[in-house]
Amino acid sequence: MSTRSAEQTNVMAEPITVAIERTVDPVMERYALSWVRQGIDLATHYPGFLGSGWVQAAPGSETWYMLYRFADADTLHAWEASEERRIWVEAGANFAQESKIERRTGIEGWFDSIDGVVLPGEHVQMMQAEPVPPxxxxxxxxxxxxxxxxxxxxxxxxxxxxxxxxxxxxxxxxxxxxxxxxxxxxxxxxxxxxxxxxxxxxxxxxx
Known part of the structure; x- marks a missing residue:
């Protein structure tokens, strides 16, 4: 039973994109920029990592959007449950407060508005997500x-x-x-x- 379940899970595995909205203290903007880059660098060393990026809602805005993508739920969980990520999140807790998280998988990506458009360098342009159709x-x-x-x-x-x-x-x-x-x-x-x-x-x- 467990073997069959594992096989079904592997067959159904699909990439997962996580978009996180954070409120960042503008006084700490330069430090926050370094902190974000460090998080991206850490994630790149984990199996299944497919990409990451970030952008401010507008110049000088307190709202930052951060996005990362992994090959499947298992590799995503390995990153999110890792000690490295926990320490990294705690390091930014005083100036970057998480306010919203979205996860998108599979064919639904064709029907979303663009969650993240990769721009030159490490930035990602985030747009308001449209609802997923039935x-x-x-x-x-x-x-x-x-x-x-x-x-x-x-x-x-x-x-x-x-x-x-x-x-x-x-x-x-x-x-x-x-x-x-x-x-x-x-x-x-x-x-x-x-x-x-x-x-x-x-x-x-x-x-």
Whole structure:
């Protein structure tokens, strides 16, 4: 039972992005900047670390947004439960107060507003998060992108000599290998932008 659960967990593992809003004492701004850089440097040495960054809400603002991303829940937990991070957080407790935390995973990232856009250096531009659409709407939009592309590919590849006579496994392997990057880099971004008003209808932005 435990082995099966572990296998299911590994299959379902997906990257997690954590965005933290902190109120920083403006008198300690230079020290806070050094403290943030130290935290990023510590996180980079942990397995599963995918990136991190920070930005102020506006020049001179007390509100700072800090973001980090790990490959899955286990690697994220290892960082967040580490002694190094605990000491680092305590070192900034007098001038950086945590006020809000958001975690985003999986396909929902396609339907969010941009939580973090990486800028040159180590900064991240944070934007107010839109609410996540219902999962049934997410499924509909993904299908609307996938079905016509799959249909088109099946039709076009039918003209490739020898394709129709291939066994099922190599046929599907070839189709999915070609379709996946097209879906990820072009089709999904396009359909989510096109259907965003419908996806977010009746949902209020989180404050």
């Amino acid at each position: 999962r049934w709407k997410q499924a509909v939009v993904v299908w609307l992108g996938f079905f016509p592309m799959n249909l088109l590919f099946t039709f076009v590849l039918g003209f490739v000599p020898g394709y129709a006579t291939l066994p099922l496994f190599p046929r599907l392997l070839l189709t999915t290998a070609l379709l996946t990057p097209i879906m990820v880099f072009w089709i999904l971004p396009f359909v989510t932008r096109a259907f965003r008003p419908w996806l977010l209808r009746g949902r209020e932005p989180s404050m």
